[in-house]
Amino acid sequence: MSTLVCIQDYEDRAKEVLPAPVFNHYVDHADEGQTMDDCKEAFKRYRLRPRVLRDVSNRQFSTTILGHPVSFPICISPTAGQQNADIEGDKATARDNVMPKRKQGSSAKKDANKEGWSGSFSHRRLRRILSRFGHIYQTCTKSGCTPLMISGTIACAKTAKSLDTIMIVSTGAIFTCEDIALAAPNAMLWFQIHLFKDRQMTRFCVRQAERAGFTAVVVTIDTPVIGSSRSMKRRTRNAPREQYRLIMPLKHSLCASRHLIFQNGKFYDPNNPEVRSAIANGDVALSRYSIEQIVTAETWEGIKWLRGITKLPIVVKGVLTGDSSIEAVQAGVDAILVSAHGGRQLDGVPATIDALPEVVKAVKGSGVEVYMDGGVRQGTDVFKALALGARAVFLGRPVLWGLAIDGENGVKKVLELVRDEFSLTMALAGCSKLDDIKASMVVHESQYLSKL
Ligand SMILES: Cc1cc2nc3c(=O)[nH]c(=O)nc-3n(C[C@H](O)[C@H](O)[C@H](O)COP(=O)(O)O)c2cc1C
Numbered sequence: 112m113s114t115l116v117c118i119q120d121y122e123d124r125a126k127e128v129l130p131a132p133v134f135n136h137y138v139d140h141a142d143e144g145q146t147m148d149d150c151k152e153a154f155k156r157y158r159l160r161p162r163v164l165r166d167v168s169n170r171q172f173s174t175t176i177l178g179h180p181v182s183f184p185i186c187i188s189p190t191a192g193q194q195n196a197d198i199e200g201d202k203a204t205a206r207d208n209v210m211p212k213r214k215q216g217s218s219a220k221k222d223a224n225k226e227g228w229s230g231s232f233s234h235r236r237l238r239r240i241l242s243r244f245g246h247i248y249q250t251c252t253k254s255g256c257t258p259l260m261i262s263g264t265i266a267c268a269k270t271a272k273s274l275d276t277i278m279i280v281s282t283g284a285i286f287t288c289e290d291i292a293l294a295a296p297n298a299m300l301w302f303q304i305h306l307f308k309d310r311q312m313t314r315f316c317v318r319q320a321e322r323a324g325f326t327a328v329v330v331t332i333d334t335p336v337i338g339s340s341r342s343m344k345r346r347t348r349n350a351p352r353e354q355y356r357l358i359m360p361l362k363h364s365l366c367a368s369r370h371l372i373f374q375n376g377k378f379y380d381p382n383n384p385e386v387r388s389a390i391a392n393g394d395v396a397l398s399r400y401s402i403e404q405i406v407t408a409e410t411w412e413g414i415k416w417l418r419g420i421t422k423l424p425i426v427v428k429g430v431l432t433g434d435s436s437i438e439a440v441q442a443g444v445d446a447i448l449v450s451a452h453g454g455r456q457l458d459g460v461p462a463t464i465d466a467l468p469e470v471v472k473a474v475k476g477s478g479v480e481v482y483m484d485g486g487v488r489q490g491t492d493v494f495k496a497l498a499l500g501a502r503a504v505f506l507g508r509p510v511l512w513g514l515a516i517d518g519e520n521g522v523k524k525v526l527e528l529v530r531d532e533f534s535l536t537m538a539l540a541g542c543s544k545l546d547d548i549k550a551s552m553v554v555h556e557s558q559y560l561s562k563l
């Protein structure tokens with residue numbers, strides 16, 4: 112870990128330790144990946160204008176987000192499939208105290224490939240391979256343990272708690288809200304949902320979050336249909352059936368969701384043992400049903416409906432324009448997360464850092480908070496986003512890299528790395544508190560280039 116000095120190092124290491132199908136799924140993008148790449152590149156188009164000779168000996172970056180105190184404005188985006196980065200060995204292994212050692216480097220990758228990632232394999236084999244990459248948590252969750260205890264989400268939630276920041280739990284997380292809250296008591300958790308066609312299902316998700324003490328719902332609104340990934344299609348086209356089945360759940364991770372427990376079109380309590388065993392056995396109907404629930408006909412009326420059924424603050428995720436921001440305000444949201452879904456939905460939309468100022472301007476005076484995610488990889492990126500009006504930034508893939516390399520500790524290291532770089536940027540730019548970061552301290556490069 113000591114040689115990992117930036118997020119790119121984490122990504123490179125994660126590529127070595129993760130089975131190729133998992134890593135490929137994480138770096139997947141829509142179409143040509145223009146937006147995914149641009150989200151990172153665009154930050155470089157903004158230049159910093161430091162103020163010198165300021166006392167920066169004490170720097171303070173705690174703030175509040177939707178009224179919750181956080182120790183720094185860097186939080187965790189929802190990513191389905193966290194379990195694939197950090198999978199716990201099964202319970203029996205835990206009982207026997209045989210801790211699978213996480214292998215590092217190319218030898219781990221070689222083993223994974225040798226054991227079938229590129230060929231045909233069974234679920235048992237998959238478990239054996241993946242269990243090498245995980246830690247064992249002795250978390251006792253209320254809904255019990257599936258044969259394969261999967262910890263990625265819980266590792267992130269624990270990190271959010273230990274660092275006093277916010278984590279958005281994906282609908283595709285494999286634990287229920289209640290399990291996560293039990294495993295990471297007092298963590299600041301928000302729950303990401305979709306406006307499902309079946310409103311009862313949506314309500315069910317919201318109630319689950321409320322009961323578990325989550326403090327906001329985040330509605331992803333850039334997904335009227337699931338985006339198309341050419342690289343994913345290429346990988347799965349000629350894959351043997353077994354492999355295809357294993358890769359598909361990685362993409363459509365809603366299938367694994369235990370937030371949405373149902374069978375034969377009915378909802379069941381996640382604590383129902385029959386339902387648990389259906390999920391443990393990988394009930395594929397669940398996948399299909401969840402995907403079908405993504406609504407192509409959804410409108411802002413859906414957000415107004417949601418406003419009517421919950422008192423939790425509502426954050427909409429996936430807004431990129433001023434017009435949509437105004438509609439969001441009118442629909443009664445509390446915050447907007449400017450996001451391009453990591454470049455996985457509509458390719459060709461602007462980089463989120465470029466879209467941010469328009470959104471900030473549109474909601475000015477409404478009291479609606481604005482955050483952003485997409486391509487945030489270093490402290491200067493955080494500084495630029497805050498200067499351009501974001502109250503906080505969220506990290507998607509970097510968290511997965513941390514998880515892959517060292518579970519909970521890896522996520523902590525990733526967040527601390529970006530936080531420390533942000534602190535350094537503040538010092539070098541002459542800021543000792545967040546309020547010192549002004550819009551005038553970040554300008555688009557064209558302002559300099561046009562003078563050449
Ligand atoms: C593997 C993966 C899974 C994701 N799953 C979800 C999800 O379940 N819900 C959601 O709203 N966004 C999801 N996203 C998008 C992220 O929340 C976030 O917007 C994006 O990753 C931010 O960009 P970054 O990865 O460059 O930090 C996912 C992204 C990735 C890479």
